[in-house]
Amino acid sequence: MRRRLRNLSAAMVAALVVAGCGRGDESRPRPSAQPATSAPAAVEPAPTTPAEEPAPPPTTTLPASTVPRAARVQPAPAQPAAASCPAVPSRVEPRPDRPAYQLRVDVRPGEGLVGGRQSVRFTPDLATDRVVFRLWANAPRIVNAGGGIEVFTEDDVPVERPDPTTLVVKKPVAAGQTVTIGLVWNLTLPTGVSNDRISRSGDTVRLGSFFPVLAWHPGLGWATEPATAGFAEASLSLPADFDVTLTIPQGLEVLATGVSDRPGHWVASGVPDWAVSVGDFKLATGTADGGGGSRVAVTVGVDRQVGDAPGPYLEKSIAVLADFSRRFGPYPWPSYSLAITPRLSGGIEYPMHVMQGPGTLGRTTSHEVAHMWFYGLVATNQGAHPWIDEGLATYAEARYEKALEELKAKPVPAEGRGRAGEPMTFWESRPAAYYRSVYVQGAQAVAALGPPDLVDCALRQLVARQAYRIAGPGEVLGALTTVFPDAGSVLARYGIHG
Ligand SMILES: [Zn+2]
Numbered sequence: 169m170r171r172r173l174r175n176l177s178a179a180m181v182a183a184l185v186v187a188g189c190g191r192g193d194e195s196r197p198r199p200s201a202q203p204a205t206s207a208p209a210a211v212e213p214a215p216t217t218p219a220e221e222p223a224p225p226p227t228t229t230l231p232a233s234t235v236p237r238a239a240r241v242q243p244a245p246a247q248p249a250a251a252s253c254p255a256v257p258s259r260v261e262p263r264p265d266r267p268a269y270q271l272r273v274d275v276r277p278g279e280g281l282v283g284g285r286q287s288v289r290f291t292p293d294l295a296t297d298r299v300v301f302r303l304w305a306n307a308p309r310i311v312n313a314g315g316g317i318e319v320f321t322e323d324d325v326p327v328e329r330p331d332p333t334t335l336v337v338k339k340p341v342a343a344g345q346t347v348t349i350g351l352v353w354n355l356t357l358p359t360g361v362s363n364d365r366i367s368r369s370g371d372t373v374r375l376g377s378f379f380p381v382l383a384w385h386p387g388l389g390w391a392t393e394p395a396t397a398g399f400a401e402a403s404l405s406l407p408a409d410f411d412v413t414l415t416i417p418q419g420l421e422v423l424a425t426g427v428s429d430r431p432g433h434w435v436a437s438g439v440p441d442w443a444v445s446v447g448d449f450k451l452a453t454g455t456a457d458g459g460g461g462s463r464v465a466v467t468v469g470v471d472r473q474v475g476d477a478p479g480p481y482l483e484k485s486i487a488v489l490a491d492f493s494r495r496f497g498p499y500p501w502p503s504y505s506l507a508i509t510p511r512l513s514g515g516i517e518y519p520m521h522v523m524q525g526p527g528t529l530g531r532t533t534s535h536e537v538a539h540m541w542f543y544g545l546v547a548t549n550q551g552a553h554p555w556i557d558e559g560l561a562t563y564a565e566a567r568y569e570k571a572l573e574e575l576k577a578k579p580v581p582a583e584g585r586g587r588a589g590e591p592m593t594f595w596e597s598r599p600a601a602y603y604r605s606v607y608v609q610g611a612q613a614v615a616a617l618g619p620p621d622l623v624d625c626a627l628r629q630l631v632a633r634q635a636y637r638i639a640g641p642g643e644v645l646g647a648l649t650t651v652f653p654d655a656g657s658v659l660a661r662y663g664i665h666g
Contacts, residue, residue, distance in 0.1 A: 249618040249652045253625035259497060262438035262636035265291040265344075267382055267408040274415040275446055277371040282355040284379055287322075291346040293386050299337040299347070300390040301380035302404070305355055306332040308397045310366050313358030319380055322350030333395045335380060351380055361511050364399070365443070365523065369510040371420055372447035372471050374523050376516055381441065382406055385549060385638050393551030393592065398599050399514070402551030402592045405440030405543060407636045412442060421449045423469050423505040425521045436520060438500070438636045440547040443518035445507030447471040452478035456486040456504070459493030464501070470508040474526045481506055481529055488537040491568055495624040496541045497631045504540070506533075517561075519544040531565055538564035541627075545635045546644075553641055554595070555588045555664060559610015560627065566611060572620060580609045588613055589641065589664040613662035617652045626651035642666040 267290050274283040290299060304310075305317035311332075319335055321327060326338040341347050355378055357368040365376030383391040383404050391404035410426060412434040422428070424444035426436030436442060449469030458464040466485050468478040485506055493499045505521050512525030515532040517539035524532055542560035543550075550557060566575040583598055584590075584605025595602040617623050630639070630647035637643075645666035648655040656666060 249622055249654075250625075253622065254629070254650060256497070256625075256628050256632050259500075259632045259635050260637070262407060263386065265293060265386075266438070266636070267291075267384075267406065269408055269410050269412075269442070271379060271410065271412040271442065272415075273375075273379070273412060273444070275373055275375070275417070275444075277357070277368055277373050277417065277446070280357045280359065280368060282357065282373075282375065282378070284353045284355065285351070286353075286379060287348055287350045288382060289346060289348050290341070290382060290384070291344065292341050292384060293343060294389060295341070295343045296389065297338070297340045298390070299339050299341065299349055300383045300392065301335040301337070301349075301351070302383045302391075303333050303335055303380055304377035304395070304401075304403055305366055305379075307364075307377075307395050309364045309399070310358060310362055313360040313362035313364075313367075315356050315358035315362065315366055317353055317355045317378070317380075320352045322352060330392075331394070334392060353380065355379075363511060363513060365516050367509070367511060369471075369473060371417065372445075372473060372509050374445050374507075374509055374512070374516075376443035376518055376523060377401070377403060377441065378443075382408070391549050391551065393549065396551070396592045396596055398592075398596070398602065400550075400554065400592065400595070400602065404549045404551070404638065405547035406638065407438050407440045407547055410434070410436045410439065410442045412436075414444065416446050419448070420446050421451070421469065422446055423449070423467060423507045423521060425519050427503055436501070439519035440544065441518050443521050443523070445469070445509055445521070445523055447473075447507065447509055449507070450478050452482040454482050454486050456489040456499070457493065458489060459498035462498055462502075464489055464499050465503040467503070467505040468508070469505070471510060473510045474508050476508055476526055476529070478508070481508065481524075481533060484529060484533045485537060488534045488568055489540075492537060492541060492564060495567065495628065496564070497628050497635075499540060500545055500635065501540075504537075506536075517543055531569055531571075534568040535561050535565040538562075538568075541631055545631055547636075547638045549638060549640065551592045553589070554592055555606050555610035555613075556639065556641070556644055558607045559588065559614060562607040563611035563614045563623070564627075566615075567620065567624070572615060575608065576612055576615055578604065578608050578612075580604050580612075584609065586661070587663040589659075589662070609662055610664070613659050613664055614648075616658050616661070617648065617655055622651055626655070 270287045272285045328336040366378050367374045385391050393402050396402045414432050424434050425442045426434040428434050452468045454466050456464040456466050468482040470476050470478045501520050515524040515536040517536045522536040538561035543557040548556045566572045581601040584601040588609040626648045629650050633647050634643050
């Protein structure tokens with residue numbers, strides 16, 4: 169068969185007109201943690217922001233939208249939470265119809281390029297007339313720093329490019345039918361400071377959200393939420409299997425999602441993305457108690473351009489992994505790696521692999537480990553419902569750091585108060601309110617459910633029921649309600665609806 173490469177994006181980067189995406193966390197509240205770029209960023213409000221409490225609670229336990237107005241002021245009978253943690257069911261297995269990626273990635277820092285070839289096996293649960301990939305490497309923060317991706321199809325199949333971060337392959341697929349899509353791509357690494365998931369500093373390279381990813385939400389269809397220009401993400405995380413062959417220059421080392429079963433080859437199963445950090449690392453290794461009798465191989469690498477020592481990051485990662493494995497259920501994978509690389513403020517989570525910048529040992533380390541459960545295991549549509557992974561990770565961070573009361577007392581800006589459940593499109597024009605309104609307020613909403621040990625229990629219920637799946641607010645509320653029957657009305661006070 170003749171192979172034809174179709175250039176999909178020759179003029180795309182120049183024609184960039186919409187916001188792009190990045191997965192990032194503004195989990196360090198100090199001003200020094202704020203992104204140092206011209207793009208709008210999610211930042212903490214100034215310490216002088218007047219204290220403001222979340223909206224007062226309604227007194228009904230019914231969804232507000234279904235209750236006659238007069239009824240909302242009537243007291244409702246109390247629905248006490250369970251006195252002790254109900255039995256947690258066995259964790260669900262990954263979906264058998266999850267996608268499988270085969271990736272070949274050739275990292276060439278000296279040329280500022282990464283070459284890629286991939287085939288993706290995809291089985292939709294609903295009929296569709298297209299296969300949609302998102303190209304987050306064309307997010308504004310990456311493009312503004314000089315990066316971007318060009319993608320070619322391996323087959324002669326019609327394609328559309330509705331915007332720079334969306335590639336539509338016009339290929340009908342029946343429900344339950346399996347198709348394999350081949351793509352070839354060239355990624356240009358940023359030449360400037362991206363302060364984001366795709367970057368190059370000398371030979372040190374961060375590659376996250378860098379290859380075309382399927383945007384399928386089982387039961388719903390394609391996720392086409394617009395990208396964001398902030399230090400945030402608008403991506404859908406779809407658990408999949410990965411088989412990756414990676415080529416890097418001699419003398420450099422790799423930390424990545426998955427397990428390396430032979431030199432240059434990595435595998436991972438039931439993970440919502442694949443990411444890698446390449447650099448000249450000072451390494452520290454250890455083992456964490458992952459719960460349920462499992463042992464987790466933990467590796468921390470600090471790039472030699474960074475002055476931090478790896479030891480403290482290793483000790484903290486091991487302690488947090490063990491703590492969250494007890495609170496939320498066993499860590500599901502055999503390894504966890506953390507790369508400290510230059511020119512990054514805060515942290516960026518990927519499954520089994522986290523990227524952090526210099527000086528981020530404190531709350532960032534615990535926050536990113538929390539994302540292994542809330543994003544990594546319980547995957548989400550982060551464009552539609554950013555409160556789920558960020559609010560729950562911020563709650564977990566506060567639990568580990570013993571900062572729950574401090575978290576509950578933090579003021580939320582007026583423009584975000586009672587709106588924790590809004591999508592990224594709402595926050596795009598309110599970047600200064602994003603962190604407090606979504607991260608902090610989302611965590612406050614969960615903390616308001618009841619005693620912290622029971623909240624941990626409710627999150628353990630959520631992880632057991634929604635592991636390896638994309639959970640929306642309805643699934644989250646359904647799980648929380650097993651412990652807190654009034655969870656719907658409590659979260660509604662904060663603007664979160666199932
Ligand atoms: Zn986060």
